[in-house]
Amino acid sequence: MNYTDNVLQQIERMASLYLSVSDMATVLGLPAELLRTDINIKGSPAALAYNRGKVATKVELRKQEIMLAKVGSPVALDNCHRALLDMEDDE
Numbered sequence: 824m825n826y827t828d829n830v831l832q833q834i835e836r837m838a839s840l841y842l843s844v845s846d847m848a849t850v851l852g853l854p855a856e857l858l859r860t861d862i863n864i865k866g867s868p869a870a871l872a873y874n875r876g877k878v879a880t881k882v883e884l885r886k887q888e889i890m891l892a893k894v895g896s897p898v899a900l901d902n903c904h905r906a907l908l909d910m911e912d913d914e
Contacts, residue, residue: 824853824857824861826861826868826869826872830851831868831869831872832872833850833851834847834851834862834869834872834873834876835872835873835875835876835879837850837876838872838874838875838876838877839876839877839880840876840880841877841880844858844859844862888902888903888906889903
């Protein structure tokens, strides 16, 4: 499906809030299966917008977690360690 720039911006914003695809589709007035299919097409505008939104919040949360790890939070230290291992596995 061809999405307008406005709809792509909405997808990105809602993905940054970790809304489910079903909820996004409801807000956009689209069938959930259509949006889900478009988001799963690698490189499609919908997939790119969705992933940008998810990753933007992930970056912010990771920054906060690293700050907490630096001041000694055991949970944050463990989470950061796991994130580093995941990163290295993905190299």
